[in-house]
Amino acid sequence: MQSLFNIQNLSFAYGKNSVFTDLQLELxxxxxxxxxxANGSGKSTLLELLTGGLSATSGTVRFMDKEIRxxxxxxxxxxxxxxxxxxxxxxxxxxRDVVLMGRHPHIPRFSAPSAKDYKKVDNAMRTMDIMHLASxxxxxxxxxxxxxxxxARALAQDTKVLILDxxxxxxxxxxxxxxLRVIRKxxxxxxxxxxxxIHDLNLAAAFCDNCLVLQDGxxxxxxxxxxxxxxxxxxxxxxVDVERIYQTNQNRPQIQFKY
Amino acid sequence: MTxxxxxxxxxxxxxxxxxxIAATGMGxxxxxxxxxxxxxxxxxQGQIPEGINPTYxxxxxxxxxxxxxxxxxxxxxxxxxxxxxxxxxxxxxADPYTLGISSGAAFGASLAIILSIFGIAIPAWFSIPTFAFxxxxxxxxxxxxxxxxxxxxxxxxxxxxxxIIASILSAGIGFIKYLADEQVxxxxxxxxxxxxxxxxxxxxxxxxxxxxxxxFMLFHARDLxxxxxxxxxxxxxxxxxxxxxxxxxxxxxxxxxxxVSVSGIIGFVGLIIPHLLRMILGPDNRxxxxxxxxxxxxxxxxxxxxxxxxxxxxxxxxxxTSLIGGPFFCYIFRKKQLAK
Numbered sequence: 001m002q003s004l005f006n007i008q009n010l011s012f013a014y015g016k017n018s019v020f021t022d023l024q025l026e027l028x029x030x031x032x033x034x035x036x037x038a039n040g041s042g043k044s045t046l047l048e049l050l051t052g053g054l055s056a057t058s059g060t061v062r063f064m065d066k067e068i069r070x071x072x073x074x075x076x077x078x079x080x081x082x083x084x085x086x087x088x089x090x091x092x093x094x095x096r097d098v099v100l101m102g103r104h105p106h107i108p109r110f111s112a113p114s115a116k117d118y119k120k121v122d123n124a125m126r127t128m129d130i131m132h133l134a135s136x137x138x139x140x141x142x143x144x145x146x147x148x149x150x151x152a153r154a155l156a157q158d159t160k161v162l163i164l165d166x167x168x169x170x171x172x173x174x175x176x177x178x179x180l181r182v183i184r185k186x187x188x189x190x191x192x193x194x195x196x197x198i199h200d201l202n203l204a205a206a207f208c209d210n211c212l213v214l215q216d217g218x219x220x221x222x223x224x225x226x227x228x229x230x231x232x233x234x235x236x237x238x239x240v241d242v243e244r245i246y247q248t249n250q251n252r253p254q255i256q257f258k259y
Numbered sequence: 260m261t262x263x264x265x266x267x268x269x270x271x272x273x274x275x276x277x278x279x280i281a282a283t284g285m286g287x288x289x290x291x292x293x294x295x296x297x298x299x300x301x302x303x304q305g306q307i308p309e310g311i312n313p314t315y316x317x318x319x320x321x322x323x324x325x326x327x328x329x330x331x332x333x334x335x336x337x338x339x340x341x342x343x344x345x346x347x348x349x350x351x352x353a354d355p356y357t358l359g360i361s362s363g364a365a366f367g368a369s370l371a372i373i374l375s376i377f378g379i380a381i382p383a384w385f386s387i388p389t390f391a392f393x394x395x396x397x398x399x400x401x402x403x404x405x406x407x408x409x410x411x412x413x414x415x416x417x418x419x420x421x422x423i424i425a426s427i428l429s430a431g432i433g434f435i436k437y438l439a440d441e442q443v444x445x446x447x448x449x450x451x452x453x454x455x456x457x458x459x460x461x462x463x464x465x466x467x468x469x470x471x472x473x474x475f476m477l478f479h480a481r482d483l484x485x486x487x488x489x490x491x492x493x494x495x496x497x498x499x500x501x502x503x504x505x506x507x508x509x510x511x512x513x514x515x516x517x518x519v520s521v522s523g524i525i526g527f528v529g530l531i532i533p534h535l536l537r538m539i540l541g542p543d544n545r546x547x548x549x550x551x552x553x554x555x556x557x558x559x560x561x562x563x564x565x566x567x568x569x570x571x572x573x574x575x576x577x578x579x580t581s582l583i584g585g586p587f588f589c590y591i592f593r594k595k596q597l598a599k
Contacts, residue, residue, distance in 0.1 A: 048491075051494075051495055052494075053491055053494055053495070072497075072499075073494055073495075073497045073498060073499050073500075074497040075497075076495070076497070077495060077496050077497030078497070080495065081495060082491070082492060082495040084489065084491050084492055086489075087488070087489065087492070088489075089487060089488070090349055090350070090351055090487070091346075091351070091487045091537075091542035092537070092541065092542050093484075093487065093541075093542055093543075097543075098488070101484065101485055101488060101496065102496070104481070104485050104496045104497060104498070105496055105497040109478075109481065150492075153488075157496070
């Protein structure tokens with residue numbers, strides 16, 4: 001079967017600053033990918049290229065059966081949702097309004113949301129544990145609450161692909177684990193595909209199937225977490241010393257750093 | 260969405276109609292609302308109204324109504340344009356003049372006035388609005404080309420480009436004023452804005468730009484809501500953000516330019532009305548935009564009626580709105596500061 005994303009000979013530059021040269025990558029359906037790499041390694045840029053927010057300087061990015069640049073924004077919106085790294089809002093929309101905006105691609109221009117739309121919104125809010133905030137104004141929320149609202153908005157969008165750009169960076173550990181569990185479950189049950197830039201390597205190791213390791217505009221590894229997480233890789237890519245890497249009961253690697 | 264916003268829209272609409280009728284009756288010759296309605300009704304039927312002082316129909320139809328309708332359209336246009344600018348630039352303090360359109364129009368108008376002072380024979384009633392309009396459009400093109408990088412228009416570079424170009428134009432206006440020497444008052448009066456002597460021609464000019472502009476903005480109201488999430492997110496929700504943003508900026512600027520060209524520079528309507536109505540109705544642009552049109556129309560019509568019918572001598576409308584608007588702006592700013 002055809003892969004979900006197929007990137008061939010991709011080059012991309014911001015003006016004269018080259019980010020990727022001749023990159024190849026294939027991503028499969030129903031997989032939870034962790035995108036890891038040091039600051040400035042190109043994680044956000046790669047995600048932008050996958051969502052069609054940026055266009056390749058040369059080479060192709062194919063999504064399902066055609067090139068990403070041939071999709072309309074509307075078509076992409078019903079199959080791909082993004083949770084951005086930064087989110088702020090200057091207007092006084094309520095939490096429910098913002099989550100409902102996730103249904104935008106599914107509601108015709110001059111129609112009111114249907115009962116189904118409201119149901120999806122409620123489910124997303126319940127999943128993200130923000131039901132009690134429903135009528136609060138988003139600009140008055142804390143960073144972590146806001147991130148859960150944005151996650152709920154993306155879940156309400158009800159897509160096959162979910163792209164997370166450090167979506168859990170502002171969350172407390174309880175909500176981080178909660179959210180990653182929910183996503184993990186959706187990958188296992190409804191074959192959601194997740195591509196998540198994650199800074200916390202142990203979280204990536206605990207929840208992802210595969211890890212993509214970015215270094216200097218190259219993908220230096222794309223393999224399952226047990227293969228990827230080695231002392232050598234962590235030393236090379238992140239320049240950190242590792243005390244030991246051990247296996248959890250679920251057969252997942254965890255790293256103990258040397259501080 | 261509940262029924263409340265629609266009730267408020269309906270109330271605003273009725274209020275606007277009442278304000279137009281009441282304002283038409285007010286002035287040096289006082290005409291009762293009943294007589295105004297009778298005159299309008301019989302004119303629509305193509306008859307001559309009976310039992311009414313024969314000078315009244317002339318006063319209503321040829322003197323007051325064109326001015327009143329122009330003021331209402333300009334106020335509505337400026338308020339909607341302001342709301343759209345605020346939504347696009349994601350900046351609640353933006354107004355129709357943020358991109359320097361007012362300076363462009365002022366420069367154009369000053370140029371037309373100085374040309375007529377120097378005896379270059381273009382009739383001023385034609386050249387001033389025309390030059391003002393094209394000055395505004397040229398400014399918009401300048402700001403766009405200064406701000407655009409690879410097909411995207413970032414809010415910050417748009418605002419900054421607007422400020423830069425506006426300051427260059429202000430210097431130009433200063434120079435023209437210097438050239439105008441003793442006749443500088445003509446320029447100054449134009450810049451302060453006025454609806455004195457507006458004709459049906461002005462009503463039609465504003466109508467043909469503002470109404471299609473309003474409809475276009477309403478068509479994109481929901482996209483504007485989504486764009487509040489930020490450009491990147493709006494893109495992934497299916498809004499062609501870059502295109503919609505550009506089209507709406509051009510549309511709102513056209514509306515502003517035509518408003519400025521028939522009335523001069525009228526400040527704060529485009530700032531106060533969207534703010535005030537957002538406080539009452541919430542930020543949903545599908546309700547907010549039509550409400551702004553009605554609210555802006557009522558406010559400017561009211562202000563124009565105050566200066567026309569109440570004050571012993573007419574003061575420039577731009578001065579009046581800024582005198583009301585300035586303190587209001589301070590209040591909003593202060594409230595925002597305290598809320599942080």
